[in-house]
Amino acid sequence: MESGKHRAGRSLWPGTIAAGAALVAGAWLLSGGRLPPLPGADQALGAVGSQVYAPPRDRAVPTRIRIPRLGVDAPVTGLGLDADGRLEPPADTDRNLAGWYRGGVTPGQRGTSVLAGHVDTRDGPAVFYGLGSLRRGDQLEVAGADHGTSWFVVDAVEVYPKKDFPDQKVYGPGRGSQLRLITCGGGYSAQEGYDGNVVVFAHLVRGVPA
Template identity: 80%
Template sequence: MNEDARSPWPGALAAGAALVLGAWLVQGNGLPPLPGADQALGAVGSEVFAPPRPRAVPTRIRIPTLQVDAPVTGLGLDGEGRIRPPDDTDRNLAGWYREGITPGQRGTAIIAGHVDTRQGPAVFYRLGSLHRGDQLEVAGADRGSAFFVVDAVEVYTKKDFPDAKVYGPARGSQLRVITCGGGYTEQDGYDGNVVVYAHLVRGVSA
């Protein structure tokens, strides 16, 4: 996120909701997809950025490749500085870190969501199957939209989560979309996070 925003603790989603996330797997279902090594982040600085959008609280995220069209709610931090996950009673709900910038502003915006709940796959269950070049749209309360293109999809264990790389200051207008992922045990839940890196290519105002 930008230099003026507070960075959430990197293991927020995986550690903060481990008792719920993965409950669906206990019923004998398979792990969600993970990105291949060929989707890792490449050279930095090669992106062509669109002009930043004005601040606009996000209301929906759409990922056509994954058939995701979900409302976005604001997320704060818990007492340990970790992002509080979205309400797990709604599987089709994503959350935006409201202490940071809004998607499309200059800097790094954060959107997070569950991979699954006790009821089954959740909004970002297939996030790890995205590829470079896929597109995302984040609609704002101003009735405009920010359109992003995926630069990379990576998975990190909780203990090796690169806080500065994911949340730190970045060129232009960038977006990180985060969910749980990696290995899974019934005792500890998921052991990592899937992170999508994307940059702004078009902003549309109402």
Template identity: 70%
Template sequence: MIHGGGALHLPPLPGISQGLGGVTSPALLVPPRPRAVPTRIRIPSIQVDAPVTGLGLDSAGRLQAPPDSRRDLTGWYRDGVTPGQRGTAIVAGHVDTHEGPAVFYRLGTLRKGDQVEITGADGGTGFFVVDAAEVYPKDDFPDEKVYGPARDSQLRLITCGGGFTSSNGYDANVVVFAHLVRSLS
């Protein structure tokens, strides 16, 4: 995105070594958390500590983004499972806005083994470990791979990435794959 009058600063992207490599589900199964609307996400390795709001789908059936006016806000797909429930939970955030870097600007720097914490309205917290970070072209996005059902408690973190033009915006999405490893009530 263009910041401060014209300088182009692309956000960092994950390296090839951070890809799934054919592994789509962890061997360790942890009991799922009960349904609890997420209220906060913390990702210590990239200094994220942000509120979470509910998101729906737009008229084309795509996940809405959080409001541009809140660079610090992430959004959870409210018609899906909550983070920590059995299935695939989705949390999205902006990589940047016209004002500068946003909450998920450094999402592409996450590495296998990094931790993501999501607190729910019930006061409990789910702890997730990153399995992979990948980049997918928006015009060839693997919906089933990213959004498909899971037997265990999976989390996907999504933001924009790749190349950028002022006429079309970003041409790709950064997707982080993570799984639940423990929870606190």
């Protein structure tokens, strides 16, 4: 992507993050860690989910994400694109840190916003380690710099090969305000790192401005 628009053949959250960063992810596995959970087929897109859609709210830069089911309560930092048009990963020096693609809409605005986070670092599981265990109907919230909050409900959780990442399906527009949470997942090898990405699809069900 470039300036918020896709470059032909490019994925915003690569087939993934830069190779060096991808290899950092998973280093914990080599020292005895466990592969992160993966979603079951029953969590795929297509089934009937929540029918509640809240009106999108004004732009508010995200400052924090909370996912009660996973015990996640993490600050959010802005992320840009690298020279190849791929989303830069959050710093791997803080396991409890998520990143928002600042070239896109903010969570709660009309359109599709993107939050990404590491699944693990050399020191152990990271902020989005448990994404694959979320289930349809789970809720999460994103606080904004305007001191307002947006609540989302999970519609689906899927895992895709990095070499065949469905950009349009993941980043394309949907009804109202959509949110995508993305991290590494799937299989893992010491040479290539993780071979897939776990993606959570969610939509806005309540928005409270400042």
